[in-house]
Amino acid sequence: MCTFSYLRQVMIVALVLVLGGCSGLPSSSEMPPVSELEPEPYQIGVGDTISIHVWRNPELGQSIVVRPDGFISMPLMGDVKAEGKEPEALASEISVALGEYIRTPEVTIMVTSPASKEFRNRIRVTGQVASPQSVAFQPGMTVLDIVLMAGGVTDFGAGGRAILHRQIDGEYKSYSLDLDAILSDGDMRTNHPLQPGDVISVPRKDLFRGEL
Known part of the structure; x- marks a missing residue:
């Protein structure tokens, strides 16, 4: 009985060693360092709240949430794609479009609630x-x-x-x-x-x- 118990323990230890050696995972010494790259420019995402300000035209300004389809709705312009664009690029695009209706529009955009980044x-x-x-x-x-x-x-x-x-x-x-x-x-x-x-x-x- 003692011999059987001893052999059983030896088999279990051997199995543990085999399974441990076959894990295939890198050791802690091979752990990659945390990325030290400079953060990429922020891109607007679905669910973000953005504040749009049009200088000298406060009636065109608004605070709006980017819809699930990635668009926002702007006075005079209708739907505008916001998802995937940097705030400065979206502001420039809106400025060009508003130029058809008002003189030299100056648009600034601020992301006030970056919900999409928080999730990512x-x-x-x-x-x-x-x-x-x-x-x-x-x-x-x-x-x-x-x-x-x-x-x-x-x-x-x-x-x-x-x-x-x-x-x-x-x-x-x-x-x-x-x-x-x-x-x-x-x-x-x-x-x-x-x-x-x-x-x-x-x-x-x-x-x-x-x-x-």
Whole structure:
């Protein structure tokens, strides 16, 4: 009986080592740095609130939300496509169109509520956490920050096999995280800085890995 128990333990350990070696995920040392590129000029998106001011013609000014079809409605002009344009470019386009009705119009546009950017720049954590989250990115956020916001890893979560999914060159790549080491041991080697669009997933514990 003792021999059978010993052999069973050896088989479980071997299986864990094999599965661990086949994860195929880059180690924390291969984690790419957070992008340090200069932010791109803001482009207006659906749901944004923009304030339009026409100098000396206050009746033409307005505060308006970009419709789901990407258009806004302007006096004298009708529907104007706003989505995907920089505020300065849209202001120039409106100025040219209004030039048919008023003399030398000067138009300025300000994005007062960038709702579309707030959605695009969210950080998400899913899987075996107390409260899955989708939160707005803030500069300086780390893996630990978002995991704490989610209430930590549940008793059924395999925090040592958590994964960070990051979009690089138009496609998502996955990197291993050790949340158990971060939360229990204070080991911050995988407490990476986050960037907009990052997704952290925490898998469920696996009996065949000896986690239960």
